[in-house]
Amino acid sequence: MxxxxxxxxxxxxxxxxxxxxxxxxxxxxxxxxxxxxxxxxxxxxxxxxxxxxxxxxxxxxxxxxxxxxxxxxxxxxxxxxxxxxxxxxxxxxxxxxxxxxxxxxxxxxxxxxxxxxxxxxxxxxxxxxxxxxxxxxxxxxxxxxxxxxxxxxxxxxxxxxxxxxxxxxxxxxxxxxxxxxxxxxxxxxxxxxxxxxxxxxxxxxxxxxxxxxxxxxxxxxxxxxxxxxxxxxxxxxxxxxxxxxxxxxxxxxxxxxxxxxxxxxxxxxxxxxxxxxxxxxxxxxxxxxxxxxxxxxxxxxxxxxxxxENGIKWPESVAPFKVHIVPVKWADEVQQKLAVEIYGKLEEAGIEVLMDDRDKGPGEKFKDADLLGMPYRVTVGRGAADGVVELRPRATGEIEELSVDDLLKKLV
Ligand SMILES: [Zn+2]
Missing domain, CATH: 3.30.930.10 (Bira Bifunctional Protein; Domain 2)
Structure with missing residues (x-):
């Protein structure tokens, strides 16, 4: 979605x-x-x-x-x-x-x-x-x-x-x-x-x-x-x-x-x-x-x-979407392309994904992601050119940098 x-x-x-x-x-x-x-x-x-x-x-x-x-x-x-x-x-x-x-x-x-x-x-x-x-x-x-x-x-x-x-x-x-x-x-x-x-x-x-x-x-x-x-x-x-x-x-x-x-x-x-x-x-x-x-x-x-204080932390079993993809800059072609690719691969694997495709600043998008509380946030930012993204579980808030392949292995 x-x-x-x-x-x-x-x-x-x-x-x-x-x-x-x-x-x-x-x-x-x-x-x-x-x-x-x-x-x-x-x-x-x-x-x-x-x-x-x-x-x-x-x-x-x-x-x-x-x-x-x-x-x-x-x-x-x-x-x-x-x-x-x-x-x-x-x-x-x-x-x-x-x-x-x-x-x-x-x-x-x-x-x-x-x-x-x-x-x-x-x-x-x-x-x-x-x-x-x-x-x-x-x-x-x-x-x-x-x-x-x-x-x-x-x-x-x-x-x-x-x-x-x-x-x-x-x-x-x-x-x-x-x-x-x-x-x-x-x-x-x-x-x-x-x-x-x-x-x-x-x-x-x-x-x-x-x-x-x-x-x-x-x-x-x-x-x-x-x-x-x-x-x-x-x-x-x-x-x-x-x-x-x-x-x-x-x-x-x-x-x-x-x-x-x-x-x-x-x-x-x-x-x-x-x-x-x-x-x-x-x-x-x-x-x-x-x-x-x-x-x-x-x-x-x-x-x-x-x-x-920032929002909900849904348990995976009931979450509306398991993954929330946040491209830092949606208008950036490289970021958008990688975000869309990850979205497609996750959906293909039967994982429900929310994609933040708005032309808004990262601060507002991160805030909304915390409020909505999907179990995993995937941030597609500067590393996109090298195929690297960030994975952040909502429950722990600990950010991990991963290649797309490793990300898919973790989430699928
Ligand atoms: Zn007792």
Whole structure:
């Protein structure tokens, strides 16, 4: 992609309500554009990142036998009456009235839709367990939309639901989902901690994945042994001896919740009278779990963790482009020719490249390259006549002079 052709450019103005690094850097870099509080358009650069995150999530959900579906975002009230959540979710549910005074809600979760769907389509015990998921925009009537992509009113969500005949089968799947979640965050460059959280009325605990960062809104009590509880349920306080390892002391830190997994037991299957005849001929209640990750929130969290005062430092796995070529002087024929040659060879090798083809000074181009945060900057300058370029990884900032052949060996 040639930068001059890219829809959405870097801009210097800081959004007035940018209260976090991701809100500021993603808008300034031209990744996203704010429509209103908590609602954003993804511009080409931002959409590339979001899709990369979604693809990682998709691959790991497929790996634990999840099958992708896409449910509607427009839900009928009746389904929420069955689960007693029409009033209970009043504070977050966007409710609207359609033609014929039909009362509707915009999707903020999927249990009310997926439970009757699975009940309708899965009618034999032989077909269990069942795991289906979707990656869909969700809506929350959020009174405090803030922090860019961290707390939005419309956001990307992956929600998986699993259905089981026995507790043992559910427990085994729940453990598999934990492993899948760890892999997802690792692949996205996030060090996410598994934290015990309130299980609501269904079970003692659910689990959250929390990334420690100053811009986080949650407080997590934790110990170096791995023990971690969300403040909402914490049975410990700061400085306490750790109840798990007995040696460590409990610390408290701010964190962002990037995912959660939740045993739902039979709460929703009972509401929809979803049971069937088991192998032994007896009627069996179906046990259910739900597993959420917000790809847009993951994207925001990646920026919170991977940035410096100059801009973003995308991990390679989610970066919109792996390489950013900066010819010092685009009008210089030798530099332009070499830059175009490298661009072509990298693209041929399947590497995605952004080329800064603007007639701007190197200072401005370098600044933009740091703000945009592609993992590798290739500078084509004076050495171009001898076929020498500079490679600068964004993460380290250490510049290395290389011949084109050696550059290609490093990057391909
Ligand atoms: Zn401990």
């Amino acid at each position: 040639y930068y001059s052709k890219l829809f959405g450019k870097t801009n210097k103005s800081v959004p007035h309500d940018a209260d976090s690094a991701n809100a500021r850097l993603l808008v300034q870099g031209g990744f996203i554009n704010q429509l209103m509080s908590g609602v954003y358009t993804y511009l080409p650069l931002g959409l590339r990142v979001l899709k990369n995150v979604q693809q990682i999530v998709r691959e790991e959900m497929n790996a634990i036998d999840g099958q992708e579906i896409l449910m509607p975002a427009l839900h009928p009230k009746e389904n929420y009456i069955k689960t007693d959540r029409w009033e209970a979710m009043d504070d977050i549910l966007f409710k609207l009235t359609g033609a014929g005074d039909k009362e509707l809600a915009l999707s903020s979760t999927g249990e009310e839709i997926v439970t009757p769907l699975v009940k309708q389509l899965v009618t034999s015990y032989k077909d269990f367990p069942v795991a289906v998921y979707q990656i869909q925009d969700k809506f929350r009537n959020e009174p405090r939309a803030k922090s860019g992509l961290l707390r939005g009113r419309e956001f990307s969500m992956k929600d998986l639901y699993s259905f089981h005949l026995t507790e043992e089968d559910f427990d085994a799947y729940y453990d598999r989902s934990k492993e899948a979640y760890s892999k997802i965050f690792q692949r996205c460059g996030l060090d996410a901690k598994l934290v015990e959280a309130d299980g609501g009325i269904f079970s003692k605990y659910s689990h959250e994945y929390q990334v420690f960062t100053e811009s986080g809104e949650d407080l997590v009590f934790h110990c170096s042994c791995g023990f971690a509880q969300n403040k909402e349920i914490a049975e410990v306080k700061e400085g306490d001896a750790c109840p798990n390892c007995k040696d460590g002391k409990i610390s408290v830190d701010k964190a962002i919740e990037v995912g959660n997994i939740f045993p739902l037991k039979t709460k929703f299957t009972t509401a929809f009278n979803f049971k069937l005849q088991g192998k032994d001929g007896k009627m069996t209640e179906i046990i259910m779990g739900c597993y959420g990750i917000g790809p847009s929130r993951v994207m925001g969290s990646i920026v919170e963790v991977h940035h410096d």
